Amino acid sequence: MSAVDQLQHDVLVIGGGGAGLRAAIAVAQEHPDLSIGIVSKVYPMRSHTVAAEGGMAAVIKDNDSAEDHIYDTISGSDWLADQDAVEMFVAEAPRELIQLEHWGCPWSREATGHVAVRPFGGMKLQRTWFATDKTGFHVLHSLFQTCLQFPSITRYDEWFATKLLVDDGRCQGCTAIELRTGQLRPIYAKAVIIATGGFGRIFPFTTNGAIKTGDGLAMAYRAGVALKDMEFVQYHPTGxxxxxxxxxxxxxxxxxxxxxxxxxxxxxxxxxxxxxxxxxxxxxxxxxxxxxxxxxxxxxxxxxxxxxxxxxxxxxxxxxxxxxxxxxxxxxxxxxxxxxxxxxxxxxxxxxxxxxxRPVVHYMMGGIDTDIEAATSLPGLYAAGECACVSINGANRLGSNSLTELVVFGARAGRNAANFAHTSDPAAVDRLTSQVDGERDRIRRILEQPSGGDRVAELRREMTSTMEEGAGIYRTQEGIEQTYATLSDLRERFGGVDLDDRTNVYNTDLISALELDYMLDISLALAASARDRTESRGSHQRTDHPERDDDQFLKHSLAMRGDDGTPEVSFRDVVITKWPPGSRTYGSTDQAKAAKTES
Amino acid sequence: MSTAIETMVKFEVFRYQPDWDEPTYQVYDVPYREDWVVLDALNYIKDTIDGSLTYRWSCRMGVCGSCGAMVNGYPKLTCAAFLSEYLPGPIRVEPLVNFNVERDLVTDLEGFMEKLESVQPWIIREDGATDDLKSEYLQTPSQHAAYQQFSMCINCLLCYAACPVSSHSEEFIGPAALALAQRYNLDTRDEGVEQRRDVILKDEGIWECSFVGECSAVCPKHVDPAGAIQQAKMTGAIDYYRRLLMPWTVKS
The missing domain is CATH 3.90.700.10 (Succinate dehydrogenase/fumarate reductase flavoprotein, catalytic domain)
Known part of the structure; x- marks a missing residue:
């Protein structure tokens, strides 16, 4: 392929939901000279941000304070959130929500014309901005329509990203399948942002749409980046x-x-x-x-x-x-x-x-390990939104903090990736050819696998079922180990997966297989992390270890992919600034008491 | 579900691949569940009978806009079309009309994406460059209500499949994109009416639109694109006479 046909950008965003679009706009606004690509497996307005309903938290009213939003978030996280990250998040939130307002988000209003706020779970004051109960829909469409005005943004709609390209210790793009042709092509970049959202589809009963399969997490994981706090799965109480x-x-x-x-x-x-x-x-x-x-x-x-x-x-x-x-x-x-x-x-x-x-799997607190700047351990690779774990959510996210997280960290990822791209050399295309060829071979092997193995839907059903059995709301050592063993077996059987569809154009059977492959990897990481955290904290409840154990586990879990493909879990201290771990109390009187003793 | 003999429903699904000479209809038998929608039946077919069946879907709750198709000849979100409304069957599922077909139920959306962009669906402000983000633009509930309905479009494109003008004119910007233009034109925060005027009023399609209102009838979100188009025509006509008779009142 000649250089003219090469797909190349300064910043490449994988994922066209709230975080990805916010990141792309941040680059386009602040660095109009940079070229931006957005790869998305669906048209951006189909992204699952669209389904968020209730609202978006930010301190705007006179009776509210940043301190309160910070305290609610930290206590809600069962003290597993990094406090420096929460402080920054709360400080930047109002500006980002006003920005959305200026971009046309139709917020519900008070009679005065100011935006209205509503109460939300775990929040001490009313601070949730809302657009009736279709907040995510309006936020997504406002961001998508806003992004259309920037000529520096090129979209790759219905391209399915499969692998990160890494050379010389730096992320330099990805490979992606163009669904309408079935062609796998490299897209090179100086910096890459993953914003692919959550992965509720590893469970059988979830609010998440079909597309929430964690592809971005698996790509980062396979490129040597840790997955953080994967054991924390949020069940929403009302599905x-x-x-x-x-x-x-x-x-x-x-x-x-x-x-x-x-x-x-x-x-x-x-x-x-x-x-x-x-x-x-x-x-x-x-x-x-x-x-x-x-x-x-x-x-x-x-x-x-x-x-x-x-x-x-x-x-x-x-x-x-x-x-x-x-x-x-x-x-x-x-x-x-x-x-x-x-x-x-x-x-x-x-x-x-x-x-x-009834309770339903809704949100993943865990994700790609990033720092407060949305940067991962791999130079040139950033992540933001539900796929990332900074962490501001710790062991339990508060409702209406996640949409805010998309824009606060989406914008940060965009700015930081742009700065990185400014000072970096273009991708070393010649040296990446063998990786692209290797990826083409991997996918061809799945496509041309002889018949006789399991169907995608059957393996997927067994995976989701074992996740619910062993990694649900209450967990035990024995149950998690059984789930881990079943996942390992499914991992083996995936090697012989048998597709019904062997054609090129819009092959959704192949895409489902690739998604399943990614989901198996991250499910194993989740199970290993849940097995190794022998305490109960927030959403991770171990009936065999019912108490929170700050001595051993005031720490983030980090799952790295070992040489044999299995996860290896280690731990890293949580960042505490001003709020030492306390008891997590709810109920109006208890809460007043707790606030007094702790502040 | 407790019935001893399962009731089955026949599905006739449109199948097509680019290297085929012509499309075919493939018949599948699907068990009947009273709470199932057509999308559940498609997923049942894909998961248990034929993994090559190709269609778009994601949220399955009527908000992502992916899963539109013709169900017994009528444009529907397949996630909102209950089997119980089509008994005893057969249920025929085809791609949305007035679009080119890529494969099976998947249609080509690129034309729509260009139309969407052409109406400049974003807030245009003269002070845009000096935006300091210290506070929100004020907007009262009644100002919000003026455009709210037109902001509910999920881009599912059922209205294009229903539109008699779109059926013979590929250039027509069409109901959803025009409703979106009107959504921004009516937003008190926006100052872009002038910029959008030409693309809307020069579109021959809007003058052909005869207000049959099929687009509004099929809209699953009650956006009323037909109403938006009539509003746009009305302001367009007033504007025309104003330019003619009182040119000094018109910004150049």
Whole structure:
């Protein structure tokens, strides 16, 4: 191929969701001389940022303070967040949200014309900006439409990135399959940003869309970058049984309550404070009951299930989320999507009935190990958004911090990658040829594999099933080891995977196989990290080690891919600045007490 | 699900690959579940019968806009088309009309992406370069309400499949892109009406649009692109006469 045909950029972004688009715009605005590529396996407006509902946290109101947002985030993380990162995140958040506002995001407003805020779980004050209950949709479309104005951005829509190109200790691009032709091509760059989102699809029951398969994590992992805190999986307490479709936490922020099969507001039994009557003007209380953090609410569901206090249905057990008392007008203005989803996919109208809900895999706290600058250990490689782990989320992310994370760290990744590209040489194309050829061979082998092996869907089903069994809300040594063994077996069997589709154009069977290959790698890393963290913290609950153990585990886990392809786990200290580990208390009185003793 | 003999539904799915002379319809038998949508049936076929069946999907909750197709001749999001509405079958699934087909149910979106970009769907401000980000632009709830409906488009393109003008004119910018232009034109934060005027009013398609309203009828998000186009035509016509009769009121 001649030099003219080469695909080459200064900065290459892999992933066209909220973080990737924000990163690309940061480069385009601040360095108009740099050429930018965005590789995305779907058209950017299909990215899963689109499905985020409730809102986006940033301190903007006079009654709020950065200190409060920092404390909520750190205590919500069960002290596993790096405090320097949280301080920076909270400081940069308001500016980034105003930036989105200036780019046209249709935030819901107060009568004065200022943006409105709503309560959210684990937050002591109302600080969640929202665009009804379609916040992610509006944020994604605003970013995508904004990015269209920059001539320096070239998009590779429906190109599936497969491998990072690394030479001389520096990331210099990736290979990607153009879906409409089936061609694998190298795209060279001076700096690369991974922004491929989460990987909820390693579990059977998830709010995540089909595309959330963690390709970017696996690519970084295979290039020698560690995956951090992989054992921390967020179950959102309110998903629709069957489909796993999310019913936003904003429904509780607006005053919705959870009840068991006896009609009781059962959260009162789980150290989350006292319930107030629904007509009490103080309801819903912040950091209390239904506005507790997600890990604690999902764990409470399992306990209720064990007590026989849940309903049972075709798709497993569930409890009731009741928003009827909000009334039709408020539901239609603040939670229109909840009503639409409950009607279409739950078969009930929440204006007249309670919504059946159960915990569902929603978000991954873990991801590609990055520092506060969004840089990885591999020079020239950056990561931002759900695929990355800085960490500001620690052992449990607070609702409405993740969309904010996309823009704060997306912008940082963009600026830092641009600066790196400015002072770097172009990719050493000649020296990367053998890597590109090797990748072409790897994919051809999968495509031309003789018949007789397992189908992609069967291996995927077994993988998701063993993840739920061994790495769900409550875990044991034995269960995790069994899951690890099953994954290792699936890893072997993947070598003989048998495709139905052997053609080139838009071969989604092949793409599913490649996604499965990546998911197996990161599932193994997750299982190994969960096995080695012998304590309970936030979303990682070990029934055989039920207490938090700060002496041994006030540390991030780091899973590196060993020479034989299996994960090796080590640990690194958490950064503590001003908030020494304390007890994590919720419920209005407890919280006031805790704030006093700790501050 | 408790029935002893499973009810099956027949699916006739459009199949096509670029090296084929012509498309075919392939028949699949899929078990009936009352809470299944057409997308569930496609996934059932792909996972258990035929992994080569090709279609787009992701969120399966009606917001990513990937999974549009013709279901029994009508443009639908397959994730929102319940099998129960099509009993006893057969259910015919075809790619969205008025687009070229890449393979099976996958259509070519490049033309739409160009149209989307052509209406400059971003906030245009004279003070853009000096933006200090200290505070938000104020916008009252009623100002927000003026454009809110047109901001709900998920780019699923069902409206292009339903549009009689798009069926004979590839150049027509089309319902979704025009609604988006109107979304920005009506936003109090935007100052780009002038910049967008030419591309909209020079499009012969909008004058051909006869307000049959098929685009609004099929829209799964109630965006009402037909209404947006009529608004654009109205302001376009007023603008034309204003330029003619009162040129001093028009910015050049």
């Amino acid at each position: 629709l049984p069957g489909t796993g479709i999310l019913i936003t936490e904003a429904s509780r922020g607006e005053g919705g309550v959870l009840r068991n099969n006896k009609g009781e507001r059962y959260l009162a039994d789980y150290d989350l404070g006292e319930p107030l009557p629904l007509d009490d003007p103080r309801h819903p209380q912040l950091r209390t009951m239904e506005l507790g953090p997600r890990d604690r609410l999902s764990q409470a569901f399992i306990k209720e299930q064990e007590k026989g206090n849940t309903y049972s249905g075709t798709y497993g057990d569930y409890v009731h989320l009741d928003i009827q008392h909000l009334g039709e007008h408020r539901i239609d203005t603040k939670l229109p999507f909840v009503r639409e989803l409950a009607r279409n996919y739950g078969g009930i109208d929440p204006v007249k009935e309670s919504i059946p809900v």
